[in-house]
Amino acid sequence: MELRTPADHGLDGGPGESADRQSSDGAAVGLSRCLRQDELTLVGAREVAEPAAAGAATAADGRAPLLVVKGLSKQFPLRSGLLQRVGGMVNAVDNVDLRIAPGTTLGLVGESGSGKSTLARLVTRLIEPTAGSVVLNGTDITALRGPKLRRERQGMQMVFQDPYSSLDPRQSILEVVGEPLRIHTSMNSSERRRRVIELLRQVGIGPHVLSRQPHEFSGGQRQRVAIARALALEPGLLVCDEPVSALDVSTQSQVINLLSDLQDRLGLAYLFIAHDLSVVRHLSDRIAVMYLGQIIEEGDANEVYVRPTHPYTAALLSAIPVPDPHHQRSRPRIVLTGEVEMGQSAASGCRFRQRCPFAMDICATVDPEPFVTPSGTTVRCHLHTEGPTLAGATVAGLPARV
Ligand code: SF4
Numbered sequence: 001m002e003l004r005t006p007a008d009h010g011l012d013g014g015p016g017e018s019a020d021r022q023s024s025d026g027a028a029v030g031l032s033r034c035l036r037q038d039e040l041t042l043v044g045a046r047e048v049a050e051p052a053a054a055g056a057a058t059a060a061d062g063r064a065p066l067l068v069v070k071g072l073s074k075q076f077p078l079r080s081g082l083l084q085r086v087g088g089m090v091n092a093v094d095n096v097d098l099r100i101a102p103g104t105t106l107g108l109v110g111e112s113g114s115g116k117s118t119l120a121r122l123v124t125r126l127i128e129p130t131a132g133s134v135v136l137n138g139t140d141i142t143a144l145r146g147p148k149l150r151r152e153r154q155g156m157q158m159v160f161q162d163p164y165s166s167l168d169p170r171q172s173i174l175e176v177v178g179e180p181l182r183i184h185t186s187m188n189s190s191e192r193r194r195r196v197i198e199l200l201r202q203v204g205i206g207p208h209v210l211s212r213q214p215h216e217f218s219g220g221q222r223q224r225v226a227i228a229r230a231l232a233l234e235p236g237l238l239v240c241d242e243p244v245s246a247l248d249v250s251t252q253s254q255v256i257n258l259l260s261d262l263q264d265r266l267g268l269a270y271l272f273i274a275h276d277l278s279v280v281r282h283l284s285d286r287i288a289v290m291y292l293g294q295i296i297e298e299g300d301a302n303e304v305y306v307r308p309t310h311p312y313t314a315a316l317l318s319a320i321p322v323p324d325p326h327h328q329r330s331r332p333r334i335v336l337t338g339e340v341e342m343g344q345s346a347a348s349g350c351r352f353r354q355r356c357p358f359a360m361d362i363c364a365t366v367d368p369e370p371f372v373t374p375s376g377t378t379v380r381c382h383l384h385t386e387g388p389t390l391a392g393a394t395v396a397g398l399p400a401r402v
Pocket of ligand 1: 310351363368381382
């Protein structure tokens, strides 16, 4: 295979010349050992120019939501001293509302400590909420206990972040994937074996692995096994808590493509959690951005990527690297300063104010209420109700005035 050189692009230079040259029109060029390099270039260009278009079709769908989360909150006690006395409460999740339609993906994004994983555990009832409700398929599962809860919860399963610790290392793959079937169904062992083989096939793994143990697999294969196990009881919703964060980049894309294929084939809905907006972009129909326990922006994925309405979302987007080095160097960056105030009280104004380049006096005293913009994005920020005109602002993507 020949190395594609700058000469292939009408420029001087030969094999071995360094990458990141510029053509006469200023476009960056590079070297690649790939026969389909032109196709890859086109894919990259489309990524920069047009964000995913999945959200618009789903927004117009109109189906009843599969999951409705209303006013969900979780407080944890703050303990200190030798006797671990409770000195206050921290709002890990604060008054969160979410809706997910069947067959769609809600991408939930936020930095470490924002409350994403706590929210995932609340939604799946692995921990008890302080307040609020979780309605799955029309049933309020926050009010259920014991066998009723276990039965209803089969409609939603969780895929955990770390495939190295989420699978029992002493079990075979047949036991790992077949365990939910053994506990929750009346299948006999040969029926279970057939179903496990079918589940493994759905995630691209052959039946020859049934007797192997999780430690014999790579991280990506383990995550496929974890997904097969999550699919065993035919749930309508998968709660994926950073399912690709522990994987390398090429394996991340394989797992994301697998989830996308499964969604197309099985009509699954996803609550897909990540700390990186670029990871959720490929899958998501809607995006919710979380900061210190609150959803500070939620809307159609295209809208959030193209026209972020909260300064924090704009900062996250500006930190995503783009595959065009020329564009990467020239585009504006928002560098956040200040500390994240962990454990900040909800009563003391906007939680983002210490890091916000637009903070106003009101931001220190009044917690912004959710505001719905004309494009349908829900945002918590005083700029949209109290702010001065932002014409000439350097924050990429923020509206001049909503
Ligand atoms: Fe910034 Fe104020 Fe908006 Fe908070 S409410 S994001 S501090 S402008």
